Amino acid sequence: MTDTRSAAISTRLNWLRAGVLGANDGIISTAGLVVGVAGATTSRTAILTAGVAGLLAGSLSMAAGEYVSVSSQRDSEWAALEVERRELAQEPEAELDELTELLAARGLSRDLAREAAVQLTERDALRAHARVELGIEPDELANPWHAAFASLLAFTAGALLPLLAVVLPGASWRVPVTVVAVLGALALCGVVSARLGGAPVPRAVLRNVVGGAVAMAVTYAVGTWLGSA
Template sequence: MRNKDRKRHNEGHMVARIGWLRAAVLGANDGLISTAALMVGVAAAEASRGSILVSGVAGLVAGAMSMAAGEYVSVSSQKDVETAELDREKFELAEYPEAELAELREIYVQRGLSEDLADQVAEALTAHDALGAHARDELGLTEAAAARPIEAAGASAVTFSAGAAIPLIVAVLSPQAVVGPAITVATVLGLVGLGALGAWAGGAPMLRPVLRVTFWGLMALAVTALVGRLFGAVG
């Protein structure tokens, strides 16, 4: 009966989604807000539809490349640190095995195990995979959370492009006279959707994330529209 209950009890923790969720929502929000703000600013300067579209495409390409490059450099730096830590741990395991075993034992004692049980666990895990045990329990490194620069760069570029595509599509489909307002409305709706999606996927209440991302998106649109209007008046 106990084994049967264990099989039925399948927990799904939202914390496992935090890494990819943060990157995806950040990329899409950046793409949507930055591209929409750029296009709204150009539209406020009473530019032609062609100029608005060119600014949007340029913003999408430049932003996607920037996001990818920044994420690649950042995650590569994290990977370098992880690799250095693991190399150091390999050396210490080879040179000071008893000290490393004692270190692992102390970690388990601090987590609530008795000294005898901590001894048994430390010895068993060391015999099975000493480096894996120290990477996980001493350094906090796991395979699921390992740094992957290329994957991170690609995901950032794709999500940024997906967000940036929204104002571009709206600009293509909208009449010239209402391009700016149409982009603004679509951006607000997109931000509400992204905020709600991120909150839902992360298991958090929706209202605060939606209000937060929508407020800052509107601020960006308002500022760039003002700048575009001022430059358009000067021109």
């Protein structure tokens, strides 16, 4: 029960961390796009069109990439489980010895490892080998559709901030408001991601804010140059 609960908590943390990173990507990529366009033109329609196009392209790209990635991972895990199931059916004694060695390598005495291996095999041999040998929880394989939808939502949520920040204010305030809003959101993402990953908060915040600031500065400079040209 403890292993199952720990695996569930770890899975939820991974999903949350992925959501924060997806939102972070949405903020930076959309901010860079709309600030660059704002540097080239003051037309709210042009900026909004570019921002919405970037939001849709980015969110759908993230969703498709996540679907492919998680599908490949799931296929690999299923293949590994099938191999293990076949080996358990063909060579049960060899698999029992293997499980014993794996448990002994984790610090159990030889006798205790053998007893634990026997009990785990009698309860659910495939699950025991999946957990100990493969590091897979058979009942909690990632769903590619869930992953794709979560990535789409996370990116969209992040992209909406710079998009609204750049189109709602007047022309003279668009870029300053967007820069402040984006840097504040990136700082928050840095704090959350650092806390989830157990990393130093100041370093994560600084890295996020500097990266976003550089992206906006470069795209704004290019947009301004193209607009004047």
